[in-house]
Amino acid sequence: KTSLPDLKQYGNRLNTIFPEWFFIDTITHRLQTRIDTAGLAIMREKNLRILPMLTNFNSSTANFDGKLLRKILNDTVFRNRFIDDLADTLSFYHFSGINIDFEELVETSNAPLTSFQKRLYETLHARNMLVTMDVEPKNNDYDYSKLSDYNDYIILMAYDQYNNSTGPGPISAQKWIEDAVSWTADRIDPSKI
Numbered sequence: 001k002t003s004l005p006d007l008k009q010y011g012n013r014l015n016t017i018f019p020e021w022f023f024i025d026t027i028t029h030r031l032q033t034r035i036d037t038a039g040l041a042i043m044r045e046k047n048l049r050i051l052p053m054l055t056n057f058n059s060s061t062a063n064f065d066g067k068l069l070r071k072i073l074n075d076t077v078f079r080n081r082f083i084d085d086l087a088d089t090l091s092f093y094h095f096s097g098i099n100i101d102f103e104e105l106v107e108t109s110n111a112p113l114t115s116f117q118k119r120l121y122e123t124l125h126a127r128n129m130l131v132t133m134d135v136e137p138k139n140n141d142y143d144y145s146k147l148s149d150y151n152d153y154i155i156l157m158a159y160d161q162y163n164n165s166t167g168p169g170p171i172s173a174q175k176w177i178e179d180a181v182s183w184t185a186d187r188i189d190p191s192k193i
Contacts (some may be wrong), residue, residue, distance in 0.1 A: 004038060011046035018099040018132075018155075019043070022054040022086070024068045029078070031085050035093070050093075051130060054086065055101040066106035073112035080119065087123050097130030099155065103141075110143035114150070121150035136160075137180035148188035156184055156193055 011017075019039060025032040035052075043050050058065035072082050090098060100117070107113065121131045132153040135142045148154060158180045162169030170176070184193055 004042070007039060007042050007046075011042055011048060014046070014048055016049040016051060016096075017043055018051050018053045020055060020057075021052040022089075022098070023059075024054075024056055024072065026058060026060060026065075026068065029068065029071045029082075031082060031089060033089060040093075049096040049130075051097045051099045051132060052090075052095060053099045053101050053134075056103065057101075064103040066104045069102055069105065069107075069113075073107060073116050079116055083116075083120050083123050086120070087127060087129075090124070090129060091127060095129070097124060097132065097152070099132045099134065101134040103134075103136070105141040107141075110141070110146070113141070114143055114146045117147055117150040135184075138183060144184060144187040148192055151192065154184070154188055154192050156180060 019036065021033055021035045023032045023034065024030075031054075033052075040050075056065055056068045057063070058068060071078050073079065086098065098120070100120070102113065105113065117131070117133065124131050130152045131150065132155055133147060133151045134155045134157050135144065135147070136157050144154070158177045159172040161172050161176045163171075181193060
């Protein structure tokens with residue numbers, strides 16, 4: 001009830017938007033879309049570049065679920081079919097690309113995520129689409145250097161310095177943000193942040 005009026009009023013001040021529309025089905029582990037048609041109509045009217053967010057957020061538990069990614073990241077045949085389905089869906093809706101928001105990974109190494117991102121990047125670039133990825137600063141779930149090779153942009157989630165589990169404090173203090181950006185820029189091409 002608040003996002004749609006804001007999009008109507010301020011959408012002309014944006015150039016790109018990452019709507020949270022793509023999910024992983026908790027049973028089949030296939031792509032699940034929840035596209036808001038009213039929002040999509042306004043985004044089209046405002047000529048926004050639309051890169052839906054694909055997330056491993058599990059609505060039933062209200063948390064990010066690393067287990068939802070196991071099959072997609074580790075079964076090559078399933079991964080390739082998932083990526084092809086994703087690319088076809090993006091093409092069908094004439095979206096500009098994808099934003100990957102995978103959090104709370106349970107993999108023992110960075111290789112599965114990097115392999116997924118490489119295949120996704122190659123598939124979408126062949127269709128002239130952008131690939132972006134959200135990453136937390138200083139998090140061992142991500143191989144920043146390698147992921148930089150397979151993303152047009154890395155979206156640094158420089159927030160949650162303090163949160164429900166840490167107690168009171170700033171969400172993202174200026175110095176903390178500067179440190180996170182600096183740390184990340186030492187590992188990836190700064191123009192991609």
